[in-house]
Amino acid sequence: RENYLTLADGQQMPQEGFGLYKVDGQETMTAAIQHAYADGYRLFDTAQLYGNEAAVGTALKQLSLPRDELFVTTKVAEENQGYDRTIASVKDSLQKLQLDYVNLLLVHWPIERAFFETWRAFEDLKKAGLTRSIGVSNFEMIHLQYLATQAHELPVVDQVELHPLLTQKPLLKFNRDHQIVTQAWSPLGRGAVLSQDVLKQIADQHHKSPAQVILRWHLQNGVSFIPKSVHEARIAQNADIYDFTLSAGEMTRIDALNNYQRTGREPELVYEYNRQY
Ligand code: A2P
Numbered sequence: 571r572e573n574y575l576t577l578a579d580g581q582q583m584p585q586e587g588f589g590l591y592k593v594d595g596q597e598t599m600t601a602a603i604q605h606a607y608a609d610g611y612r613l614f615d616t617a618q619l620y621g622n623e624a625a626v627g628t629a630l631k632q633l634s635l636p637r638d639e640l641f642v643t644t645k646v647a648e649e650n651q652g653y654d655r656t657i658a659s660v661k662d663s664l665q666k667l668q669l670d671y672v673n674l675l676l677v678h679w680p681i682e683r684a685f686f687e688t689w690r691a692f693e694d695l696k697k698a699g700l701t702r703s704i705g706v707s708n709f710e711m712i713h714l715q716y717l718a719t720q721a722h723e724l725p726v727v728d729q730v731e732l733h734p735l736l737t738q739k740p741l742l743k744f745n746r747d748h749q750i751v752t753q754a755w756s757p758l759g760r761g762a763v764l765s766q767d768v769l770k771q772i773a774d775q776h777h778k779s780p781a782q783v784i785l786r787w788h789l790q791n792g793v794s795f796i797p798k799s800v801h802e803a804r805i806a807q808n809a810d811i812y813d814f815t816l817s818a819g820e821m822t823r824i825d826a827l828n829n830y831q832r833t834g835r836e837p838e839l840v841y842e843y844n845r846q847y
Contacts, residue, residue, distance in 0.1 A: 573812075575794060577726040578749040581673070581703045584641055585789065586809065587613025589755065589798035591620055598800055599625040600632055605802050607635055609809040615729075615796045617645035617678055618663055627668035642669060645678040645707055645729075652684055656691035660700060675701040676729055680713040680837055686720050693723055703727065707755070708837045711744045727751050732793065733759035734766070734784060734824050735831040742793065757788055757795040760833045768823050776814045779807060786811045787824045 573585040588611040593602050599622060603614065616626050623644060630640070644667065650659035660675065675695065677688050685706075692704040705727030709717070718724060728745055732738050732754035745752045758764060758781055769780040776783065781797070785808055788795040797808045816824070 573789070575751055575792075577703055577751055578724070579703055579726050581726070583674070583703070583727070583751065583794060584611070584613040585794050586785070586811075587611060587615050587641070587643070587753075587794065587796040588805075589796035590614060590616045590622060590626060591755075591798055593620075593798065593800055594622060594625070596625050596628060600629040601802075602800055602805065603629045603635075604633055605805045606809075607633065609806050611805075611809060612639055613641040613643065613673075613794075613796065615643045616667075617676075618647040618650060618659060619645065619678060623663050623666040627666050631668055637669070641673040642667065643674040643676065644672050645676040646688060648679050648681055651677070651681050651688040653687040653691045656688045657695065660691075660695055664700060671699055672701045674703045674705060674727060676705050676707040676727065677709075677725075679708050679835075680706070680710075682716075682838070685713070685717060689717060689721050693721075696723075705729070705750075708835075710837050711741060712839070713837065714744070714748070714750070724748065725750055727753050727794070729753040729755055729796075731756050731832055731834050732788075732795075733757055733833075734763050734769070734787065734827040735759050735829055737825055737828040739825075739828075742791070746792075751794055753794040753796065754788055755796060756833055757797050758784055759831075762831075762833055763827070766827060768827060772816070772820050772823065775820075776816075778811075778814060781808060782811050783816070783824070786814065786816055787821060790816055790821060 574582040588606040644663050705725040707729040764780045773780045773783045
């Protein structure tokens, strides 16, 4: 399957990726990446915060996966924001990952003011070739607007919590209008969404599972998405979504599940920007 999105900087990113949050232990990591790669996943998404970058590096090495086929993302933790800490922590991440560069570097959470210096470091890291693309995570519109007041380059990806209970339509439109690809974390709503009757009904119609219906909904929405599972059968199932199509009516029924329900943390507000502008 060849579903790649072209980022604003010209890089190609697989639309579906494999999330590595809470994939812990070397054996589990190596097995998960091995199965995912065999099932066609090329994007692997980790973070300094996950504490598993070294395990990812070891797995990639053990499996001898071709670097130019892989798209590796990592994220700079809040405690490492600021210019010098960002540079040092990314070098440390690359060492753990046993890579010369990552494909995508994300600011993990918006920390008011600190993200300006973090972003300046990102622009320099990109120039130095330590990452191909730079983006953000958990940024709301206001954070993106505030960042844009000082950035030379805009983020090309915004990775946010996004699933049928939190459809994020206004942010999706804003990002589209600014050539930012939206990427969904917890695309399955950490499993909480899977038991919705609407999804079961639609899944039965297509002889698919509710998880596959949700991922297909993400696909047809044009966003990138990174499901996670440590179970071989689910890893395969989550990649098996390319042989059916949801109708416009089904897409709308799924959209209607939106109830603004977050499974994770709320991004903090930007007070300073509100005062100044
Ligand atoms: P597990 O790793 O035990 O398979 P999200 O990516 O939205 O955060 O959700 C991931 C959660 O959903 C994990 O707890 C994962 O558990 C579970 N999961 C992943 N794929 C499926 C699937 N196809 N069916 C049911 N649960 C799934």
